[in-house]
Amino acid sequence: xxxxxxxxxxxxxxxxxxxxxxxxxxxxxxxxxxxxxxxxxxxxxxxxxxxxxxxxxxxxxxxxxxxxxxxxxxxxxxxxxxxxxxxxxxxxxxxxxxxxxxxxxxxxxxxxxxxxxxxx
Numbered sequence: 194x195x196x197x198x199x200x201x202x203x204x205x206x207x208x209x210x211x212x213x214x215x216x217x218x219x220x221x222x223x224x225x226x227x228x229x230x231x232x233x234x235x236x237x238x239x240x241x242x243x244x245x246x247x248x249x250x251x252x253x254x255x256x257x258x259x260x261x262x263x264x265x266x267x268x269x270x271x272x273x274x275x276x277x278x279x280x281x282x283x284x285x286x287x288x289x290x291x292x293x294x295x296x297x298x299x300x301x302x303x304x305x306x307x308x309x310x311x312x313x
Contacts, residue, residue, distance in 0.1 A: 203227030
């Protein structure tokens with residue numbers, strides 16, 4: 194089953210994990226919406242900038258470190274995802290508590306690993 198996933202922190206740089214996650218999500222047939230600070234493209238998928246309105250989000254996968262998360266918290270909650278994946282280095286107790294208060298499950302994991310072992 195495809196899980197519509199928003200990648201926060203998307204970049205055109207193929208060395209970045211957000212780029213790799215976008216490619217992997219597409220390869221595993223999930224609808225993927227990359228969102229970043231700059232417009233661009235990842236293998237034909239347009240990177241949206243700012244904080245666009247996106248409907249029907251199942252998962253948000255986070256590639257923005259705690260220092261830069263404050264401006265994203267309300268936006269992520271507004272997407273009403275079922276879960277938010279905190280990839281390594283993005284963990285934030287404050288953000289996790291706000292998600293729980295809004296009935297959104299915080300998941301401390303790596304999107305790439307979850308996809309590769311089949312528990313995404």
